[in-house]
Amino acid sequence: MLRVEVSKRLGEFTVEAAFASEGRVTGLFGTSGAGKTSLINMIAGLLLPDRGIIAIDGETLDDTSARTHVAVYRRRIGYVFQDARLFPHLDVRENLDYGRRMNRLAEDGAQWRRVTELLDIGDLLDRRPGKLSGGERQRVALGRALLSQPRLLLMDEPLGSLDEERKEEILPYLVRLRDEAGIPMVYVSHDPSEMRKLATQIAIIKRGRVTAFGGTEVLPTANVPA
Amino acid sequence: MFDISPTEWTAILLSLRVATVATLVATPLAIAVAWLLARREFWGKALLDAAIHLPLVLPPVVTGYLLLLTFGRRGAVGAWLAEHLGLVFAFRWTGAALACGIMSFPLLVRPIRLSIEAVDRRLEQAAATLGAAPWQVFLTVTLPLALSGVLAGMVLGFAKALGEFGATITFVSNIPGETQTISSAIYSLIQTPDGDTAALRLVVISVLISTAALVASEWFSRRALLRLHGS
Numbered sequence: 001m002l003r004v005e006v007s008k009r010l011g012e013f014t015v016e017a018a019f020a021s022e023g024r025v026t027g028l029f030g031t032s033g034a035g036k037t038s039l040i041n042m043i044a045g046l047l048l049p050d051r052g053i054i055a056i057d058g059e060t061l062d063d064t065s066a067r068t069h070v071a072v073y074r075r076r077i078g079y080v081f082q083d084a085r086l087f088p089h090l091d092v093r094e095n096l097d098y099g100r101r102m103n104r105l106a107e108d109g110a111q112w113r114r115v116t117e118l119l120d121i122g123d124l125l126d127r128r129p130g131k132l133s134g135g136e137r138q139r140v141a142l143g144r145a146l147l148s149q150p151r152l153l154l155m156d157e158p159l160g161s162l163d164e165e166r167k168e169e170i171l172p173y174l175v176r177l178r179d180e181a182g183i184p185m186v187y188v189s190h191d192p193s194e195m196r197k198l199a200t201q202i203a204i205i206k207r208g209r210v211t212a213f214g215g216t217e218v219l220p221t222a223n224v225p226a
Numbered sequence: 227m228f229d230i231s232p233t234e235w236t237a238i239l240l241s242l243r244v245a246t247v248a249t250l251v252a253t254p255l256a257i258a259v260a261w262l263l264a265r266r267e268f269w270g271k272a273l274l275d276a277a278i279h280l281p282l283v284l285p286p287v288v289t290g291y292l293l294l295l296t297f298g299r300r301g302a303v304g305a306w307l308a309e310h311l312g313l314v315f316a317f318r319w320t321g322a323a324l325a326c327g328i329m330s331f332p333l334l335v336r337p338i339r340l341s342i343e344a345v346d347r348r349l350e351q352a353a354a355t356l357g358a359a360p361w362q363v364f365l366t367v368t369l370p371l372a373l374s375g376v377l378a379g380m381v382l383g384f385a386k387a388l389g390e391f392g393a394t395i396t397f398v399s400n401i402p403g404e405t406q407t408i409s410s411a412i413y414s415l416i417q418t419p420d421g422d423t424a425a426l427r428l429v430v431i432s433v434l435i436s437t438a439a440l441v442a443s444e445w446f447s448r449r450a451l452l453r454l455h456g457s
Contacts, residue, residue: 046351072354073362079355085348089370098366099356148356 002026002152002184006042006052006062015039015208021186025178027199028188029219035208036188040154043186044079045072056152073102078150078183082160084141086129092140093125099148111147118180119143119173135166139173146181153185159194167194174198192219234428236403237411242435244319244407245387248327249380252334256379260338261364282332286392293325293397321398322405326387329394334383341375342368374450381443385436408432 005018015035019026028036041047043054045061048069054062056077061070078099086095096116100107116122119139129137138158145153158174159167171194178185178198187198195202196216204212204219212218230238262268263275281289297304297315307313315321345368353363369376391409398405400414412428415421 044355046355072351073357073359075355076357077355079352081348081352083348085346085352087349087353087367098353098358102353102359102362102366103357144356 001057002043002186003053003055004039004043006039006049006054008038008042008047008049008052010035010038010208013208015042017203017205017208017210019203019210019213021201021203023184023199023201025185025187025199025201027195027202028186028205029190029192029195029199029202030205031190034205036190036205037156038208039205040079040156040186040188043152044077044154045070045075076103076149076151078145078148078153080138080141080145080153080155080158082157084129084134084137086132086137086140086144088129090129091125092121092127092129092132095129095140096121096125096144096147098144103148105149111149115143115146118176133166134162135169138162138170142173142177146177146183150183153181153183154188155185156188157190158187159189159191171197195219230427230431231424233402234411234424237406237408237428238431240319240322240403240405241388241407241409244322244326245384247320247323248330248387249334249384251323252327252331252383253376253380256331256334256338256383257369257376260335260342260379261368263335264339264342278335279332281329281393286329286390287396289329290325290393290396293321293328293393297321297324297397315398317398317401317405319398319404322394322407323387325393325397326390329390330383330386333386334379337375337379337382338372339375341372341378344375345371374447377446377450378443381439381446385439388435388439389432 001020001022003020007014007016013035015038017035017039028039030036038047042049042062049062049064051064052062053060053064060066060068061075062068087098090098096112116125119142121136121139121143124132124136124140129140132140142158159170162170175197187195189195196219199216202214202216202218203210259274259278263271294316295301297307299305299308299314299316304315307315313320315324349367349371350363353367354360358366389409390407391413394405394407395410395413400406400410402411406414408428408431412425412432415425415428
């Protein structure tokens with residue numbers, strides 16, 4: 001279970017969000033600039049809340065009143081960024097293996113096969129990120145995060161930089177991930193149809209505040225794409 | 227013309243040794259300082275930056291004299307090092323290496339700092355989310371991506387160390403076989419009657435070594451770029 005109760009002043013407005021989620025995929029839905037990315041950066045530990053508590057499965061990661069802040073690299077929270085952020089000096093195989101090496105985990109051939117098959121990236125292993133398409137890059141970034149064996153996976157508009165066709169290419173992988181990988185996810189998006197397909201619980205974020213929390217019924221109905 | 231005398235050979239080999247040792251010892255320090263300047267905010271940062279660049283703007287003879295005052299046998303640091311570690315700089319080739327290291331330090335730091343600043347911090351963040359501790363992020367992401375700058379700095383520093391004259395001759399004098407580098411040998415030769423040919427020979431050799439260093443630098447940075455952007 002993920003519990004977030006934070007406030008953080010960011011220039012024009014203040015992010016003040018509180019929610020607790022048991023869902024397999026917690027969606028953070030809102031327009032750009034609503035504070036969604038700041039919110040998951042706080043969960044990842046990349047951004048320090050001014051006040052508040054972040055806890056996962058009963059373990060406190062941030063508690064400003066007790067001056068607790070677990071460093072990013074000790075959180076075991078995977079992060080898939082909108083811009084993939086693959087290491088350009090490493091090939092795909094080394095990118096995928098990075099988290100395992102840094103955490104000094106034993107090699108796990110079965111897990112490696114499962115992830116590379118789930119994401120169809122077995123043929124890309126010897127390539128450099130510079131030689132991959134946008135969709136391939138995003139799949140490798142997903143695999144890299146999964147193979148670091150996180151207890152929670154954050155995704156910040158992972159389809160945001162892709163065109164419609166590529167989005168349709170990646171979405172099924174995300175659905176498979178939700179149903180087969182067994183890792184809880186927080187999924188940030190401003191696209192209601194993505195949310196409907198993926199999220200099991202949704203927080204609507206407006207100007208830094210959670211205005212609604214619940215199932216897919218909290219999504220706006222007006223602009224559902226055909 | 228190309229009949230190199232033993233004294234000249236000694237000066238050439240000594241120059242290479244001094245420049246190599248100066249560069250190898252200064253590089254890890256330069257990387258650490260460059261990283262501090264590129265990635266950290268701390269009190270006295272501007273002061274550190276100024277101190278590093280000082281040898282670039284001070285007259286070399288001043289730097290040499292300051293070295294003599296500090297690292298000479300009676301100098302505060304020099305006396306301590308001689309007594310406790312048996313490390314003597316004054317009028318030794320190690321002193322020449324120290325002088326060259328300090329004189330070339332700003333040239334070493336600058337390209338490394340620039341290339342560290344150019345490394346995308348978002349990649350460092352991604353590495354941290356994958357479980358890399360700060361030192362691991364530095365060794366596996368920042369340093370490899372800044373490698374071309376490190377090599378460029380090393381070559382520049384090496385070339386500067388090879389040619390250093392003023393601070394070296396002030397600090398460790400011009401003793402054949404111990405502190406007489408190519409530069410100070412040329413200086414001695416052009417003050418000697420009939421020394422012209424020998425001086426010219428060393429000038430040619432000096433130009434050759436420096437050119438080779440520049441070609442090597444170009445080759446290294448091209449290789450580093452290839453590594454970064456994939457084959």
